[in-house]
Amino acid sequence: MSSVRLSDGTRLRTWTTGTPTARPPVVLLHGGPGLWDYLEPVAAMLDDLTVVHRFDQRGCGGSNPSEEQTMRRLQDDIDELRQHWGHQQIVVLGHSFGARLALTYAAAYPQHVVKVGHFSGVGLGDWRTPYYEERNRRLTPEQLERLTALQASRSPEEETEFRVLSWVTDHADREHAWQWASEDAAVPHPINFAANRALATEINAWSDDELIALVAGLPMPVWLVHGTGDPRPASAVQALARHIPHHEVRLIEGAGHSPWRERPDAFRQVLQEFLAD
Structure with missing residues (x-):
């Protein structure tokens, strides 16, 4: 580096x-x-x-x-x-x-x-329309509700949760999606x-x-x-x-x-x- x-x-x-x-x-x-x-x-x-x-x-x-x-x-x-x-x-x-x-x-x-x-x-x-349709399909109703709430307002302690919910739908492999999104969300840099x-x-x-x-x-x-x-x-x-x-x-x-x-x-x-x- x-x-x-x-x-x-x-x-x-x-x-x-x-x-x-x-x-x-x-x-x-x-x-x-x-x-x-x-x-x-x-x-x-x-x-x-x-x-x-x-x-x-x-x-x-x-x-x-x-x-x-x-x-x-x-x-x-x-x-x-x-x-x-x-x-x-x-x-x-x-x-x-x-x-x-x-x-x-x-x-x-x-x-x-x-x-x-x-x-x-x-x-x-x-x-964007097909993207959001597929994103919403990959989230449970509870997860989508939580993501919407975090997009509007969140504390610093809720930032990691926001990242995970934002990125978990990027992965087609649903078995490992949460793990991968969690790993990415844990990076100690602010967006x-x-x-x-x-x-x-x-x-x-x-x-x-x-x-x-x-x-x-x-x-x-x-x-x-x-x-x-x-x-x-x-x-x-x-x-x-x-x-x-x-x-x-x-x-x-x-x-x-x-x-x-x-x-x-x-x-x-x-x-x-x-x-x-």
């Missing part, structure tokens, strides 16, 4: 693992927005293939606080890190919100991106809700036509990987893929929002093909 100082003075917590090979280095982008890096298990699946970089986005996890929360600033942060690490070109692989960030970084800095991984992101059209609101407001304001125009101009290959058990519908991601000139869609059967947990062998196989292609 190390700390990298950016041009505006903000320090980001970073990790570098892996093995230098002929393959380009990979930069992993975590989701949220407002969370912290949780992609160490993904990095471990890539470490024998190439160099892997991870970091906490500004204002999140172990990185410095920052009131500047825009997609453009996050894109510039990635490129400053790329320069710091001494890479001319990189692969960007983003998960959830990080998938959208990977697309926008590639559009802003296409000359520095070899390939984009859009993993467990969202796509075009109304993906940066200000960053979450600012960045979500920005990207939610984009029209489908604006997103289509952005991805239609990407010159590099883009892989869109999605679990069939993710409550965020794969159909919306497939709709987005149709507008990307060089794309590959891979669906991982039975996997939820974190496919490295539910289908690790299948997920690692996709990662190997992603880098080998």
Whole structure:
């Protein structure tokens, strides 16, 4: 672990693992927005293939606080890190919100991106309605009532319970979903809700036509990987893929929002093909 100082003075917590090979280095982008890096298990699946970089986005996890929360600033942060690490070109692989960030970084800095991984992101059209329908189906009536109450108001002592109820529906494997959500909820970092609101407001304001125009101009290959058990519908991601000139869609059967947990062998196989292609 190390700390990298950016041009505006903000320090980001970073990790570098892996093995230098002929393959380009990979930069992993975590989701949220407002969370912290949780992609160490993904990095471990890539470490024998190439160099892997991870970091906490500004204002999140172990990185410095920052009131500047825009997609453009996050894109510039990635490129400053790329320069710091001494890479001319990189692969960007983003998960959830990080998938959208990977697309926008590639559009802003296409000359520095070899390939984009859009993993467990969202796509075009109304993906929210089917997402909330499936989320509500996976909760008991009592759990949904409790989550609704905690969303409106909660004490610091209730924060972990709120996280578990918010994240337990991400997993298709209902037997292990509560355990996994509890593990994630126990991370001792506060969620940066200000960053979450600012960045979500920005990207939610984009029209489908604006997103289509952005991805239609990407010159590099883009892989869109999605679990069939993710409550965020794969159909919306497939709709987005149709507008990307060089794309590959891979669906991982039975996997939820974190496919490295539910289908690790299948997920690692996709990662190997992603880098080998």
